[in-house]
Amino acid sequence: MDNFEYVSAPHRVVFGRGTLQELPSMLEKIKAKAVLVLCTPQQISTAEAVKAIIGDAGVSIFSEATMHTPTHITEKAMLAAKDKGVDGIVSVGGGSTVGLGKALSIRTGLPHLCIPTTYAGSEMTPILGETENGRKVTRRDPRILPTAVLYDVDLFKTLSVDMTVYSGINAIAHAVEALYATNKNPIIDLLACEGIRTLCSALPLLQADGNDPAARHQALYGAWLCGMCLGAVDMALHHKLCHTLGGMFNLPHAETHVVLLPHALAYNASAPAAAGAMAKLAAALPDSAGDPVRGINALYQRLGIRLSLQGLGMPETGVDEACDVAIANPYKNPRALEREGIRELIRRAWAGETAK
Ligand code: NAD
Known part of the structure; x- marks a missing residue:
């Protein structure tokens, strides 16, 4: 260690x-x-x-x-x-x-x-x-x-089912990035994996019945753990992109996280610096078969999520504009920020394609 x-x-x-x-x-x-x-x-x-x-x-x-x-x-x-x-x-x-x-x-x-x-x-x-x-x-x-x-x-009880799902995935995103943070630590890794597991099991139950008290309890507990991850270690590509795109195009917060998470994860998944994090993430995500991108895609499929940046109101010309801004301000990330890859990530998210 x-x-x-x-x-x-x-x-x-x-x-x-x-x-x-x-x-x-x-x-x-x-x-x-x-x-x-x-x-x-x-x-x-x-x-x-x-x-x-x-x-x-x-x-x-x-x-x-x-x-x-x-x-x-x-x-x-x-x-x-x-x-x-x-x-x-x-x-x-x-x-x-x-x-x-x-x-x-x-x-x-x-x-x-x-x-x-x-x-x-x-x-x-x-x-x-x-x-x-x-x-x-x-x-x-x-x-x-x-x-x-x-x-x-x-x-x-008053949080709509859609907002429950989107906000829950917003929480999962904190835990995902905490696992490959440059200042990560084993305590936060535990919270991150438990937070992801708990939310992945609660969100489908809440989608079926938003009044399920046990599932609400689980989801809030998981979100608390994920929030601790966000507060404790540095976030990377996914959060920076959400911040950049949200600010440039006035996009809704939770939904922007939902659209970008699988694509940011797919971008970082092959980085050697993130290998340990990806193994932990794959173990925490149900139906991943050892592949975290497959795991997150399976979760989205189960929850019937079909959002895109285009659907949230971002213009197509924004793909290049956002890419320029994302590349211009370097930050810590397990994989170097490569223009072509980042542009493709944003394009796929804009078009609502499946992450790969
Ligand atoms: P939000 O606070 O903007 O809420 C969205 C809407 O849902 C609002 O109208 C709100 O009144 C309503 N709402 C909230 N809870 C409800 C409930 N239980 N029942 C019915 N309606 C409810 O959305 P959010 O996603 O929670 O927060 C987004 C904002 O928080 C962004 O500005 C983001 O930058 C910021 N944020 C900051 C941090 C940080 O660490 N600084 C972390 C996460 C988010």
């Missing part, structure tokens, strides 16, 4: 069903007596339910969380926090709302309790991506990591 460094995140996590009732005692532990509750306009009723449980400590709701954390929204939320004199933040929602909570918390130093309602995993990372004048800038800082996380499986 190689030498490695493992940094454990110092935050409290409560996991289970009906755990929302533990919110008052969690707020006590982080010493928050007057909080601003954050949500998107689509999740106001969930935020109201949260505020009702908190009682007098729930001072106000700010319901303008938006994808990619635009700074003008953060500034508006800052004014609301100041105006209400809050001493804590509660974010309830997907990655967009968690992002706003992180942006507020890093600017104010206020404790941030996070209640995720998708499988995106942002609650487990010290990473914040913010958009200003159409440009997304991402930074990593230990102070960005939420102070505490409350996972309640019951909050996922």
